[in-house]
Amino acid sequence: MERSSWASDDVDIEHASPARVYDYYLGGSHNFAVDRQMARQAMDLWPELPLIMQANRAFLRRSVRYLVSQGITQFLDIGSGIPTEGNVHEVAQAAAPEARVVYVDVDPVAAAHSRTILAGNQHADVVQADLRDVTTIFDHPQTRQLLDPTQPIGVLMVAMLHFVPDEADPASIVAQYRKMMPPGSHLVLSHATHEGRPDQAGSHTELYRRAGAPLTMRSRLEVEALFDGFDLVAPGVVFLPLWRPDSPADVDDHPERFTGFAAVGRCR
């Protein structure tokens, strides 16, 4: 399909954006009426959604700390969304002040807001790009300025790849990133799944499809397959709260209610 090549990506605030809906789930106000309407519909169907998003956000925080503990101080956060409490650069820089972060989001509003938030921050910047434009992302001046290609990178695809349908071949996209990742790099991934709450998955998927951001939920095996070329860090692919919790108290009695898988892999 050809699109007019001279029309730039339109800034669409008439439709809900996953980044702003996610912000609303987290209790933020970086969202418009359409986003809130969409989020409320989803929460009517699935009241635990805010908890799931919190769990996802908590996983992001823990995984970044883990990566810093492994000596990684540079991060590429793909699909970073709207900045909010516990941003990657805040978490990373709290543990390693020299840590550098490049945020990537295709949503022009999310990218514009991130740019404002990060103005003056020498160690973090944002690139507006599509997940699939791997070379654009790695060749971007901001990326080249902040990330040292000879040192390991933490690539974060947190709650990202379920927006990539099977036809777009997410495994090959991950493989392209792997090729660009220096030795010792890590991939952090969380992904929506129908395993855990198969009863909810169908209506939820339908809602996102209608909203123009179709979701593809994937099984544990499918998520594991995305780590081709990586060694999974213990405990492997698990429900969100089960990935290296800060304390046993943080783990819910029914972690499967948090219908997302979390995993970290190290480049082979």
Place this chain on the structure above:
Amino acid sequence: MNHADCEVFAQRWTEAIVGTSYVAMGRRMLARHLLELTDQLVEGFLAAEFDPSVGRDVGVAMVESHFTGTDTLKETLALIAEWLPGLPTSAPPRVDVSSRVAQLVGSLAAGYASALRERSLDEQDAIYRAGLRARRQAEQALAASEAKFRAMFTEAKMGIGIGDMEGNITDANPALQEMFGYTREEFTQLNVSSMVHPEDAASVWDLYGELVRGERDHFRMEKRFKRRDGGEIWTDLTVSLVRDESGVPAYQVALLEDVSERRRLQAKLQYQAYHDPLTALANRQMVTERLDQVFAGPASQRRVGLCFLDLDGFKVVNDSLGHDVGDQLLKTVASRLTRCCGPGQLVARMGGDEFLIIVEDTGGEADMAVLADKILSAMAAPVRVGGHALTVRTSIGVVERPVADTNPADLIQAADITMYQAKAGGKGRYAMFDQNRNDSEVADFTLSATMLAAVARGEFYVVYQPLVDLGHGTLRGVEALVRWRHPTLGVLGPERFIRLAEDSGSIVQLGHWVLARACEQAKAWRDAFGDAAPLVSVNLAPRQLHEASLVTDVTQVLADNELDPSSLQLELTEQSLLGDDAGPLTMLTKLYGMGVRIALDDFGDGYWNLPDLRRLPLRELKLAGSFAAGLQSPCDRVDQRIVRALVDLAHALDLTVTAEGVETLTQCERFQAAGCDTGQGAWFGLPRAPEQIDALLRGADPLCNREAL
């Protein structure tokens, strides 16, 4: 106040509000954070000077940690209202506990609400600003790309047209306007469907239909259009479909390049590739392709005919009257030929003054004969060129065959050969291809073409015929004669190949080869027999006398074999010396001066020129075999008298005389009686291998057949 109580409270608080809001803290960290707030609350609650704003501070602090949920507030207020009243033990006296609790709770709620309101407004403000910035950037990018597009659209040399999905033209750039002669306004009144050209291939509009139905995204082809002024243009046309974001066809963009000039050039080149520029007839290339077509089809029963024409004496016209006249003549011939031919007949100029007519689907040789006659009579009238009335005569080779029996190359070759036969047959006529004649010419051609290679392979050899002294009966000399031991045809005599060698020019090499062999043999005899060695006589072809190197070649061969020039005789015919060229005579004079014997061969056959006998540097006269035949008759004394007169004349000129073709004793005796010096012929011995001459020289064999007869 017991700090442990505070810890217990903070723990309960954590349990109550965990998960009600998103904060970037795990449970332990959250509990620590809430313990700090608890301490703050308790301290304020128990203060001597009570200030309810401590509640507000805690509410604000919570929102700062990103507690934003209403449930968080609800649980927090309920817990504080339940727990604080249980702390009066350590409270100062006269404290109104319930009033303080109520004030603290109210203040916390107000602080939380007001901080949340501020936070929400700030965040809303931020996201709206981000939206505006993003939109502004997108608009700038769009404006920049639209400006780029506009510039490209306006400045492009290629025509660009834009239309909606109904085919209404909505825009046309200046290049397109110029290409078609319409203004932009006129274009916008047009619909794509009105741009049909009567000769459009159906596929154009099929493709267009697929495009507007969204079944294909673009197509490209060469298409003709009518200009506003009615003129025609050829364009290289690309039409692309542009879809909107949701993939629905939105409009179409056509890119057109004017390729009319290129098409014209191509057509011209195409024409030039297949036509002769002078006569506008088809050329050799077209002949090749047409014949290929004829032979490509199903061959059954089809016949094809060719006329190969050559103008007789065209070179003379060109040389004497100039090329302009020659060209005019060729053009006239071309138009006369064209008038002779109809459908299914292609007239072509093959080059120079050669023409070819291809006739398809002939009914037999008779059809071609009719055509050939028609051509000959069409050529009969003189051609008037620049004040000259030129008579055109043409020789025509005609061949007609079933397609199945031949191929283009053979057909043309047959017509070409037949044309030469027509020329040889007297010009101004046609000849029909004759298979037998062709076969013999092909055989001659093959012999001619392979001759020199055969010399190199050693297929040629030399035999020697005795020349016998009629006075003493001794061997005076031998005539060297060449033979070809052909691998398939057997031994060939000179009558089979000398003429071919003369025609092809190979005679020069062949003659030199014979001379060299004969001289080597002469040396062998000289070495073996000394002064008894025979004179060696070698034939010299007319062509050899025109070779500038003849004298040096002869000198070299003699030197190579340490031969005295007087031991070599060269035989030539009077014919060799005809013509204006003084070269042959000069060379003969030199050879004569060196001491080489020069013999005039076959004297008496055909042309006689007695003064030549005096003029030429000769030492010997060889009387043709016809004299011997004359002497055979017992009663004819005239012949005898003529021979005697010739011998006397020769002797008077200091020439010796050899009688050729002596086959009988009678002839031998009569030549003796006439005073002839030497005899040659079957009576004295046939040509033979050099070893057999050795035997003669040794006296082992008798010198002549006399005894045998």
